[in-house]
Amino acid sequence: MSDGGPFETYHMDYSKSLMIVDCLAAAEKEPDLKDRACLLAVLKNIRKELRVDGIVLNHHREKHYGSATLAVLHAVIAISSLFDQLSDQEPLPHFSGLTKKEARERCGPCAFCPDNLFRGLEERLIGDLPRIDFPAFAAEMTAKVGEMREHRFTGCRDCVKRSVEDMFFLLGETGSLANRLAAGCNWRGGV
Numbered sequence: 001m002s003d004g005g006p007f008e009t010y011h012m013d014y015s016k017s018l019m020i021v022d023c024l025a026a027a028e029k030e031p032d033l034k035d036r037a038c039l040l041a042v043l044k045n046i047r048k049e050l051r052v053d054g055i056v057l058n059h060h061r062e063k064h065y066g067s068a069t070l071a072v073l074h075a076v077i078a079i080s081s082l083f084d085q086l087s088d089q090e091p092l093p094h095f096s097g098l099t100k101k102e103a104r105e106r107c108g109p110c111a112f113c114p115d116n117l118f119r120g121l122e123e124r125l126i127g128d129l130p131r132i133d134f135p136a137f138a139a140e141m142t143a144k145v146g147e148m149r150e151h152r153f154t155g156c157r158d159c160v161k162r163s164v165e166d167m168f169f170l171l172g173e174t175g176s177l178a179n180r181l182a183a184g185c186n187w188r189g190g191v
Contacts, residue, residue, distance in 0.1 A: 007041035
């Protein structure tokens with residue numbers, strides 16, 4: 001059970017692994033997962049539960065979402081979790097003459113610092129769902145890789161190398177998500 005905004009109150013029918021989201025406090029129009037606020041709240045709620053196999057948005061009429069949509073939502077959550085893990089990595093600075101604290105302070109504002117790089121990309125991905133332009137997002141990630149490869153500070157080499165490898169892995173994962181969406185995720189509802 002959750003409490004909060006119009007899409008954050010829900011209860012579970014654990015016998016069916018069904019999340020029932022109370023949308024009566026939402027705007028007059030019937031909500032669906034194409035609504036960004038609804039989608040973000042549902043993603044947040046799914047993360048709290050052990051298993052969700054279906055979603056019902058309960059407004060004046062119910063909208064049901066089944067396995068195809070849930071597979072995409074679980075893929076989004078998996079990628080979001082991956083971004084979280086990567087952003088939590090410590091930078092790997094090697095600046096001679098600087099203490100660890102001074103090196104971290106130097107890394108903090110860097111665009112390639114794992115926290116800045118991966119949190120920014122996650123916000124872009126999640127923030128633009130469900131209308132994200134995956135080819136443009138992949139191009140943005142590829143451009144970041146190019147920028148990182150041009151980054152020539154010797155003390156940044158290990159950190160940038162690791163982030164480039166992480167970016168190639170993420171490109172594959174986001175490509176997989178794009179394919180799932182292209183295969184047919186019904187954000188408007190209906191199983």
